[in-house]
């Protein structure tokens with residue numbers, strides 16, 4: 272019986288990944304089979320973005336490709352979805368509120 | 374990002390000083406680090422000091438190690454010159470609160486019961502907070518400068534009036550000056566009125582300048598971009614990825630080199646208050662405040678030391694009824710705190726030419 276190993280994936284890039292404001296940016300080159308979710312998870316710390324809010328609830332981020340002009344699905348592979356030199360913006364859903372006050 | 378060679382432990386005690394819990398906490402060092410970074414920038418140092426910032430404990434003078442009175446976040450530039458932000462124990466409140474909530478769940482603390490806490494630091498050579506990129510990844514910081522250029526702070530002060538936040542006049546003296554045009558405040562009032570009982574909000578855009586006469590920085594808000602694609606209720610306002618996209622597109626269309634300066638939202642307290650006419654004047658909801666959720670928005674999106682948050686709220690009038698009031702909040706010592714600002718009534722001289 273033979274087992275086919277998947278070929279080592281190529282490193283592609285560069286891509287720029289920024290926070291919402293565009294004031295914090297990281298340039299990355301990554302294996303082409305990296306998913307959008309993996310980019311998001313690994314870059315949050317580098318962009319000073321929290322993964323959880325103060326109550327420990329996970330914060331969800333939309334990842335938008337500037338060249339494609341669309342939000343990417345979390346399971347899309349970077350090598351399939353994007354061309355090098357694209358910029359990805361990480362955009363959270365956040366809620367301001369009165370909280371427990373009153 | 375921050376590196377430290379310590380573990381941090383939170384100990385919780387009941388009001389009688391009986392120990393209830395001791396656990397490792399992972400403090401969020403970004404606000405302290407960004408405050409240190411802004412301090413470096415104000416001293417005319419490099420905009421991107423060498424990563425990561427270093428966190429060291431400040432020891433309690435009487436009890437000594439391992440007990441802390443606070444911590445220090447320091448950033449260094451290439452020449453080894455340092456700028457720092459010192460935080461006190463309130464900085465660790467969020468992590469302590471999570472522990473307290475668990476104690477309430479376990480029945481070891483009653484809901485609403487007062488408790489005390491201490492924070493200790495234990496040496497740990499493993500540098501807990503310095504993340505490593507995954508194998509095969511290259512990551513490089515390419516953040517651009519946020520400083521637009523040089524302008525005269527004096528000529529801004531000449532066309533502006535200071536709006537003091539009662540609670541912070543003294544502390545605000547150490548903050549960078551922030552200028553907000555009256556027309557932005559008027560637009561905020563109009564949008565709040567139009568939204569009636571619902572919260573509404575937006576993003577403040579403008580420029581970060583360095584004073585020509587000193588090394589000081591100051592923030593000039595130029596416009597309020599009303600938020601689109603939000604989900605709002607009377608007591609909450611959700612900003613979505615589509616909200617931020619629309620703001621980014623507005624900045625691109627304006628093409629004036631402006632940056633994100635902060636955000637704005639409303640507290641329609643006159644609709645929250647259920648008091649009768651007399652007790653309305655003392656209603657705790659009729660005060661300016663920045664809620665825990667508001668801090669969470671600020672921490673998630675507006676992480677730079679110069680980012681501010683404007684709140685337009687309802688305040689009860691002495692003669693009855695309500696009036697609108699504006700309060701500004703910003704980062705100070707790694708925490709979001711009330712601060713003053715300058716309301717600009719004129720046009721900056723270069724624009725008049």
Ligand SMILES: [Zn+2]
Pocket residue numbers: 367368369638639640663664667
């Ligand atoms: Zn609020």
